[in-house]
Amino acid sequence: MSCTTVLVGKKASNDNSTMIARTDDGHFDVKKCIVVEPQDQPRKYKSKISHVEIELPDDPMRYTACPSVDPANGIWAATGINAANVGMTATETITSNPRVLAADPLVVYKKAKKRGEKDVPGGIGEEDIVVLVLPYIRSAREGVKRLGMLLEQYGTYECNGIAFNDENEVWWLESIGGHHWIARKLPDDWCAVIPNQFGMDGFDMDDAMGKQKNFMCSKDMKSFIKDNDLDFNQGGKFNPRDIFGSRSDQDHVYNTPRAWYLGRYFAPDSHSWDGEDAEFGPESDNIPWGYVPDRKITAEDVKYALSTHYQGTPYDPYIARDTGKRGIYRSIGINRTGVTTICQIRPDVPDEIKGIEWICFASTTFGAMLPFYTNVPKTPKYLSDVTLDTSTENLYWATRLIGALADPWFANTVQDIDRYQLAVATKGRKIIKDYDSKFMEEKDVTLLLKANDEICAMAKEETITALGKVLAEASIHMKNGYNRADN
Numbered sequence: 334m335s336c337t338t339v340l341v342g343k344k345a346s347n348d349n350s351t352m353i354a355r356t357d358d359g360h361f362d363v364k365k366c367i368v369v370e371p372q373d374q375p376r377k378y379k380s381k382i383s384h385v386e387i388e389l390p391d392d393p394m395r396y397t398a399c400p401s402v403d404p405a406n407g408i409w410a411a412t413g414i415n416a417a418n419v420g421m422t423a424t425e426t427i428t429s430n431p432r433v434l435a436a437d438p439l440v441v442y443k444k445a446k447k448r449g450e451k452d453v454p455g456g457i458g459e460e461d462i463v464v465l466v467l468p469y470i471r472s473a474r475e476g477v478k479r480l481g482m483l484l485e486q487y488g489t490y491e492c493n494g495i496a497f498n499d500e501n502e503v504w505w506l507e508s509i510g511g512h513h514w515i516a517r518k519l520p521d522d523w524c525a526v527i528p529n530q531f532g533m534d535g536f537d538m539d540d541a542m543g544k545q546k547n548f549m550c551s552k553d554m555k556s557f558i559k560d561n562d563l564d565f566n567q568g569g570k571f572n573p574r575d576i577f578g579s580r581s582d583q584d585h586v587y588n589t590p591r592a593w594y595l596g597r598y599f600a601p602d603s604h605s606w607d608g609e610d611a612e613f614g615p616e617s618d619n620i621p622w623g624y625v626p627d628r629k630i631t632a633e634d635v636k637y638a639l640s641t642h643y644q645g646t647p648y649d650p651y652i653a654r655d656t657g658k659r660g661i662y663r664s665i666g667i668n669r670t671g672v673t674t675i676c677q678i679r680p681d682v683p684d685e686i687k688g689i690e691w692i693c694f695a696s697t698t699f700g701a702m703l704p705f706y707t708n709v710p711k712t713p714k715y716l717s718d719v720t721l722d723t724s725t726e727n728l729y730w731a732t733r734l735i736g737a738l739a740d741p742w743f744a745n746t747v748q749d750i751d752r753y754q755l756a757v758a759t760k761g762r763k764i765i766k767d768y769d770s771k772f773m774e775e776k777d778v779t780l781l782l783k784a785n786d787e788i789c790a791m792a793k794e795e796t797i798t799a800l801g802k803v804l805a806e807a808s809i810h811m812k813n814g815y816n817r818a819d820n
Contacts, residue, residue: 420676437510
């Protein structure tokens with residue numbers, strides 16, 4: 334599934350929290366945000382796509398999830414934070430190359446072709462990974478180890494990147510072929526951007542095979558590379574992106590421009606991104622996976638980054654003048670997005686309020702992102718009570734409506750959208766701030782439910798107001814608008 338991921342280490346954020354965020358860009362997938370209690374977690378899991386069956390541990394934790402409303406193709410839980418304050422987002426579809434895929438083929442479901450034969454299950458994939466991992470891990474590092482074990486045992490039918498975070502660490506894992514993987518701890522003062530490509534451009538194999546302080550990988554990674562002649566790096570360097578990733582014409586239109594634009598946003602002074610002498614351009618293959626941002630990053634910065642469409646460049650699809658380059662690169666904020674979340678784990682607060690999940694449904698360009706406490710037994714109906722029928726009674730459909738109406742009249746509605754997004758972010762953050770203080774005094778977990786209800790009531794009011802304004806503007810500019818005075 335085509336998505337964009339942003340990772341933020343604790344020393345790169347404004348409040349020393351860790352953040353992992355991703356746009357879940359399916360095909361207009363209808364999504365909801367729920368809490369899964371231990372008694373609702375399956376003990377035997379069966380994938381809809383690959384038909385693989387997996388026995389699960391008997392001690393799952395409560396966790397939040399953003400599954401598909403239509404269960405026909407599986408759960409697709411997407412992202413969440415569990416009761417141990419570990420966040421996870423899965424998955425970022427990434428690229429590979431024929432050398433890797435031939436050496437370790439993807440594990441694809443094979444349906445029996447004739448009577449007497451049996452179906453052959455495939456491996457695990459985006460449909461399954463959050464459900465198989467998040468309820469059972471108590472740190473980001475444990476998340477890497479559990480997912481790595483599952484990949485080695487069952488394999489996968491697709492190439493994916495997965496992020497984990499706890500209050501101290503952010504880890505990024507990328508699958509390699511059917512059964513192999515590597516993972517890296519994000520340096521605390523770094524941020525990273527992954528736009529549907531194999532991302533990691535540095536790796537310490539000795540650490541991964543030894544102490545595993547900052548790197549991990551499948552057990553036979555060294556021999557896998559050697560036996561299949563995969564290492565063609567020059568000068569003794571080890572760049573996993575060159576070994577396991579891709580470098581295609583499609584990457585230069587669909588993927589690398591997103592990494593370029595967010596590099597331009599997060600580190601505008603540390604690197605040169607524009608002009609003939611730029612260090613990196615929108616089609617550069619060597620844009621760093623991660624770097625120290627030029628200033629501390631906030632949740633609002635991450636939301637903005639995941640809403641962008643090349644503003645301030647000739648590539649913006651909404652720019653009024655024809656630049657000859659308008660819309661040639663795939664934007665980050667697109668119409669197909671089902672849900673976008675930021676899993677934020679905060680330090681220096683009680684465990685009950687460490688986890689904050691920021692959520693935005695549908696196109697991030699037009700949607701607002703609201704925060705909620707995750708250590709709760711349920712989410713408000715405005716987030717969870719989503720059906721396949723269009724309705725203004727939930728955030729998912731209301732945001733879809735705003736985006737569809739505003740997109741063709743961007744210049745006319747952008748001011749209303751900006752005000753809407755600012756209002757929800759400001760009021761949502763204020764409610765969290767107030768309830769943090771209340772919880773510190775009263776230590777009453779029911780306050781968290783009250784806070785989430787208050788946030789959603791505010792968001793509903795602001796969303797309905799924004800929808801009304803955008804609808805009015807779109808109605809004014811309908812093509813069948815006439816007055817007697819027009820003659």
